Amino acid sequence: MYEQLARHITTHSPLKEDDLQQVLPYFKPLQVKKNTLVSRVGEPSRRMFFINRGCLRVYFIKPDGREVTRRFAFENSFSSSLTSFIGGTVLKEATQAVEASELLYIDRLDYYHLVDNVPGWDLFYRYCLEYAYVTNTRRLEDFITLSARERYRLLLEENPQVVLRLPNKLVANYLNITQEALSRIKSDS
Secondary structure, three states: OOHHHHHHHHHHOOOOHHHHHHHHHHOEEEEEOOOOEEEOOOOEOOEEEEEEEOOEEEEEEOOOOOEEEEEEEOOOEEEOOHHHHHHOOEOOOEEEEOOOEEEEEEEHHHHHHHHHHOOOHHHHHHHHHHHHHHHHHHHHHHHHHOOHHHHHHHHHHHOHHHHHHOOHHHHHHHHOOOHHHHHHHHHHO
16 A cells, blocks of 8 residues: 555655655555545645545635636645645645545644654655646646647646546536537547
């Protein structure tokens, strides 16, 4: 259960084996069924999740009740609402398992304990922050500069599992288009 996590961490940080063995026990397993909320709007963000199997969706709920998907996280990636996780503030977005998922999570206090006490974990933290910043900035840039058709093509190139594994309703929501528009784009492609 911890092999994927260990590979991911060592790929993105210079942790020595002894330090890695100190880090891994801080991560706890969590099995969740499809559609389970693993974090809710209005609660503090206390966990960062690593996805061994499955998919998490991070989304906002607009005042009119409509959901807006910000991110999907699949196997071998981390997911957390970083602004809340870092600041210790309440969540403005929810995280849901859109597939039955096998997760490992670390509590916020444990994560920062590792940053302060395990050599190399601060560099992993930096990797997480930089990855999140680049990913979110690119997504914003794409929404501002690309058409819906171009965003769909880019999604197929960069993250085809979103289209292959998830229902059209979620794909359309992620692209900020209607399901009908998504069907038209798919039929023209």
